[in-house]
Amino acid sequence: MSQAIDKVKQALSHLEIITDTHQITKLSLDYYHFSPILHEKLKDKRGEIVVRPSTEEEVLQIAQTCVKYKVPLTVRGAGTGNYGQCIPLQGGVIVDMTKMQQILWLKPGVASVEPGVKMAAFDKQARQIGWELRMAPSTYRIATIGGFIGGGSVGMGSVNYGQLRDRGNLLALRIVTLEDEPRVIELRGDEVQKVNHAYGTNGIITQLEIPLAPAYPWAEIIVVFDEFMQAARFGQKLGNSDGIAKKLISIHDASICRYFHHLHDDLPEHKHAALLMVSEYDLEAFHELVNEYNGNVTYLKNAEEASKGISLLEFTWNHTTLHARSIDPTITYLQTFYFTVDNVEHFYHHFGDEVMIHLEFLKFQGKVIPGGLQLFHFTTEERVNEIIRYHEENGAGIANPHTYILEQGGRKTSDSLQLDFKKEVDPYGLMNPGKIAIQN
Ligand SMILES: Cc1cc2nc3c(=O)[nH]c(=O)nc-3n(C[C@H](O)[C@H](O)[C@H](O)COP(=O)(O)OP(=O)(O)OC[C@H]3O[C@@H](n4cnc5c(N)ncnc54)[C@H](O)[C@@H]3O)c2cc1C
Incomplete structure (x- = not known):
């Protein structure tokens, strides 16, 4: 432990401080390992101590002490980030905020x-x-x-x-x-x-x-389809159906469904699936839409039943990657704005079996569009970059999950508002150093 850290520890000894190496290791890391590229770069990074404030006043004391001894400080919530956002690159103090939960x-x-x-x-x-x-x-x-x-x-x-x-x-x-x-x-x-x-x-x-x-009573539903593009177009139509209240539209190629062991009975082999949350009040209209697209409902829980078991949410967004990787750890992912279902169709045919498509519909500038967290087997960093480039050159936007640098992820450019503010509030560059390109 460096002298500066020792002084920080003494100055904050009235607070909860963790110095146990196992705990520090656990509290230094997040889900960066979804990316083999980040795994290589971040696996050995650790903070030196963890402090757990329970009030704003204690946070002020921690800030003051880190500034006094010029020690890096990295804030952490539950540590479920995917890009090593809360992994300290230069040691120092980890500030775990989980006790501030009022x-x-x-x-x-x-x-x-x-x-x-x-x-x-x-x-x-x-x-x-x-x-x-x-x-x-x-x-x-x-x-x-x-x-x-x-x-x-x-x-x-x-x-x-x-x-x-x-x-x-x-x-x-x-x-x-x-x-x-x-x-x-x-x-x-x-x-x-x-x-x-x-x-x-x-x-x-x-x-x-x-x-x-x-808050609506959200029913949780699985609908299966014979063709992936039929499922994708159904997802778009549900997104566009203003009279049906919904909260989640998640579409999965059959090659991904096989990773959802818990849902095995509801996902027939070779079928493509929509995992959905729809208002219980709108189920009649919803069933009509399913019929229009020749879908087949294999799972339907009302809000009350859904609140008791494992939610379908935990198979969607980046949980899809989690389930796939628990069966095949060579799998990694991308985060994509496809913008249109026609774009989805293009990439679906272009990459064939190499890229397994998983769509999440979201509102973008007032319209519902398909985004996606598609899966593929990691081979080399070059191939990941080629796949990204092909998407970007053909009408999709990629928020790269294989970088821990803020501007190289979703943003693509430096945010001068944030950078100017950083100069004002963190003049010594102590906060999570190394995560902003311009600072490096
Ligand atoms: C399986 C899986 C699924 C996921 N699904 C999604 C998803 O659907 N959508 C999505 O957006 N993300 C997703 N993520 C990423 C992540 O779970 C979420 O972004 C989550 O909200 C992060 O919360 P956290 O408390 O774990 O934050 P942490 O990972 O602890 O922190 C995230 C960042 O916020 C900073 N931070 C934390 N607290 C503070 C604070 N008090 N002040 C200033 N900065 C702070 C940290 O320094 C870090 O940079 C997923 C991750 C996994 C592993």
Whole structure:
């Protein structure tokens, strides 16, 4: 342990501090290993100590101490990120926010929470007044709201509300800075974009004000189809069906369905599947749509039944990759905006068996479009880059999950708003160093 870390430890000895090597290893890593490329680069990275604050005042003390001794600080929620966002590249202090889990207030349409609140736990309370989170990742049960804002993008509900970055999906934030005299700053409205999806590089979020969605009783349904493109077109039509309330439209090629062992009885061999959440009130109209596309419903649980077992959510978004990798660890993935079903058809035929397509429908600039987290067997980094290039040259957008650099993932360019804010609130470059290209 370096001298500086030793001093930090002494200065913060009144807080919960973890120094056990096994625990530090666990709390240094995330799900970066979904990418063999990131695995090689990040597998040995560790923080030196972990601190667990339970109040904003304690976060201020941690910030002040790290600034005083010029020690890097990496914030962490539940550590379910996929790109090593919370893996410290230069050692230092890991600040685990999971003890800050108070719902400060909750009213129809809006809530204020601490960052360590787990999403499913939040929804349990919000539903009691008829509301729920607008969107949530498939790691909903364990991920924190602060971590979703820091490192996430989309999830169930995105078919209605788009991406986290869309104006209105985050109302306000309080952050602690890493200046000589750390401050608490409140950001509202467009100003939240300074910190939204910044990988914890420009302020420690201590409170969030979030908008909510009306909570419907969501039935969980599987529909199977003979042809993949028939399933894809059904997904688009359901997305476009304004009279049917839905929260999740997830389409899987038959080659992917075979990885869903828990759903074995509901996924006949060689069939392609739609995994869906649709309002119980709209099931009659929904069944008519299924008939129009010659689909066959193999699984239908009403909201009450669905809340008891494993949710279909946990087979969608990046949980699809998790299930596939648990059976075949050579599998990796991409994150794609296909924009149109015709594009999907093009890539489906172009890559054939090499790329197994998994679509997630989401709202993008006011329209429902197919996104996807397609799967393929990793061979070389060159081949991954070729597959990415082919998509980009043929009308799709890729949010590259094989990089831990913020600007090289979904964004593609430096965000001057975030960078300028970083200079102001983290003048010594101590926050999660190495994750921003321009800083390296
Ligand atoms: C199987 C699987 C499925 C997934 N599905 C989805 C999905 O559907 N949609 C999606 O968007 N993502 C998905 N993810 C990625 C991830 O689970 C989500 O983004 C999740 O919301 C991250 O929350 P977390 O609490 O684990 O954050 P962490 O991984 O702990 O942190 C994420 C980032 O936020 C920063 N951060 C955390 N807390 C704070 C804070 N208080 N202040 C400032 N910065 C902070 C961290 O430094 C880090 O850079 C998936 C991952 C896995 C492994």
